[in-house]
Amino acid sequence: MTAVAARAAELATAPVISIDAEVDALAALRTMQANQIRHLPVLADGQCVGLLGETDLLFGLLTRTRGPLPTTGELCHRPPPTVDDRTSRADVARIMQESGCDALVVFSGQRVVGVLTAVDLVRSLAQEGN
Numbered sequence: 386m387t388a389v390a391a392r393a394a395e396l397a398t399a400p401v402i403s404i405d406a407e408v409d410a411l412a413a414l415r416t417m418q419a420n421q422i423r424h425l426p427v428l429a430d431g432q433c434v435g436l437l438g439e440t441d442l443l444f445g446l447l448t449r450t451r452g453p454l455p456t457t458g459e460l461c462h463r464p465p466p467t468v469d470d471r472t473s474r475a476d477v478a479r480i481m482q483e484s485g486c487d488a489l490v491v492f493s494g495q496r497v498v499g500v501l502t503a504v505d506l507v508r509s510l511a512q513e514g515n
Contacts, residue, residue, distance in 0.1 A: 393477055394470035396509050397491045397499025403428050406458030410445045413437060413457045424488040424500050427461040433497050435461030436490055465490045470498055478506055
C-alpha cells in the first residue's frame with residue numbers, strides 16, 4: 386500500500402462493532418474488552434449518532450456518584466467525527482489533528498464501514514516500510 390493509494394476504508398478496523406445508544410456504560414465497557422477495541426459507534430434507530438471512546442466510558446463510570454449507570458448515548462461524542470471511505474490517509478491525519486479526535490467513524494454513503502484510529506494510521510505507516 387502506498388501513501389497515495391491508502392484510503393480510509395482500507396485503513397479502518399472492520400467489521401464494525403457498534404452499540405445502541407440506550408446500552409449502559411458498563412455493558413459498553415465489557416463489549417470493548419471482549420472485542421479488544423477502544424471505540425464504538427453509537428446507534429439510535431439504526432443511525433450512527435455518536436462515537437464512544439474508552440476514556441469517555443471510564444470518565445462516565447468513575448465520576449458517577451449515584452443513580453443509574455449513564456448510557457452510551459449520554460457519554461458519546463455527538464455528532465460523531467466522520468470521514469468518507471475514500472478519504473486519503475493524509476486527509477484523515479489532518480482531520481484528526483484539526484478536530485483533536487484520535488478516532489473517526491468511516492462511512493460509505495450512509496453506511497458505517499469502519500472505525501479509523503490514530504493507531505491504525507501509525508500501523509499503516511510502519512507497514513509501508515516493510
